[in-house]
Amino acid sequence: MQGRITQIQRFSVHDGPGIRTTVFMKGCNLRCIWCHNPETYVGKIELEYFANRCSHCGRCIDACVQGARTLRGEMVCRDAARCISCFACEKACLSGALSICGKDYTPEELCDVLRRDVKYYRKSGGGVTFSGGEPLLQSEFVFHCAELLKAEGIDTAVETASNIPENVMKSAMDHFSLFMCDIKAMDPDLHRLLTGVSNERILSNIRLLAQNGARVLVRIPVAMSLNGTEDNIRATAQFMKENGLYNIELLKLHKLSEHKYDALDLEHTHPDVPETTDEDIEHFYGIFADILGNSMRRGLQSLGE
Numbered sequence: 451m452q453g454r455i456t457q458i459q460r461f462s463v464h465d466g467p468g469i470r471t472t473v474f475m476k477g478c479n480l481r482c483i484w485c486h487n488p489e490t491y492v493g494k495i496e497l498e499y500f501a502n503r504c505s506h507c508g509r510c511i512d513a514c515v516q517g518a519r520t521l522r523g524e525m526v527c528r529d530a531a532r533c534i535s536c537f538a539c540e541k542a543c544l545s546g547a548l549s550i551c552g553k554d555y556t557p558e559e560l561c562d563v564l565r566r567d568v569k570y571y572r573k574s575g576g577g578v579t580f581s582g583g584e585p586l587l588q589s590e591f592v593f594h595c596a597e598l599l600k601a602e603g604i605d606t607a608v609e610t611a612s613n614i615p616e617n618v619m620k621s622a623m624d625h626f627s628l629f630m631c632d633i634k635a636m637d638p639d640l641h642r643l644l645t646g647v648s649n650e651r652i653l654s655n656i657r658l659l660a661q662n663g664a665r666v667l668v669r670i671p672v673a674m675s676l677n678g679t680e681d682n683i684r685a686t687a688q689f690m691k692e693n694g695l696y697n698i699e700l701l702k703l704h705k706l707s708e709h710k711y712d713a714l715d716l717e718h719t720h721p722d723v724p725e726t727t728d729e730d731i732e733h734f735y736g737i738f739a740d741i742l743g744n745s746m747r748r749g750l751q752s753l754g755e
Contacts, residue, residue: 468576
């Protein structure tokens with residue numbers, strides 16, 4: 451059994467209570483237009499090219515026996531039809547312009563890395579959070595890792611878009627102490643516009659978590675004029691109230707990931723919308739407070755932070 455991972459981020463304080471290690475799994479079945487981790491889109495191992503690091507030495511071109519790499523002006527270009535993903539070019543690169551995105555681990559190999567910070571987990575009430583991408587697309591691997599960690603008293607949480615089969619979500623409740631679930635939009639048509647899929651299965655899975663008493667933190671990445679509207683915020687708050695969910699975190703969008711799209715030769719899809727301000731976030735939190743009442747908890751407040 452192996453899992454494919456893009457990054458292991460140690461000393462994270464934003465992905466659950468306490469000091470945590472966040473494991474970013476590769477592969478996602480949503481295409482959110484504001485995605486900050488496009489390197490997690492596809493499950494296959496990919497090659498990233500960071501043009502600003504390239505010295506144009508030509509070593510990668512010489513190393514490619516398929517003739518898939520050529521120098522055009524200030525850019526080294528790749529012919530996808532010729533590339534066989536042997537990654538000889540990456541090995542030849544001395545400037546760090548080429549980077550392999552995705553690495554396979556067995557559960558034991560990954561847990562060897564994760565347990566290095568066990569003393570920080572225990573002192574801070576932290577643990578390990580599986581993120582992505584969509585970590586529950588690699589559920590067998592993630593569940594097995596969670597079992598190994600749980601046996602050592604290490605807490606596990608999961609960040610999920612919840613667009614997964616119901617039986618997988620049911621199994622997940624046996625493995626994680628906290629579910630951080632995105633709700634991008636309540637209207638199914640708007641949700642499809644923003645993510646490429648409807649939200650019926652997502653909302654159904656979140657209801658399932660609530661009905662079974664799982665600890666859930668609802669997260670909303672706020673894009674002003676899209677899902678950052680009073681109608682959508684009120685509809686989300688009402689959904690949470692109806693399902694007994696009171697932990698909410700609003701996230702401001704940023705464009706710090708644009709270089710990742712360039713590195714993967716992906717189209718930039720980030721919406722051209724006004725920047726979300728602190729005042730916007732406070733206003734929307736106020737709407738949640740009006741509907742959820744005194745039981746509302748912001749961010750990680752109710753999770754030990």
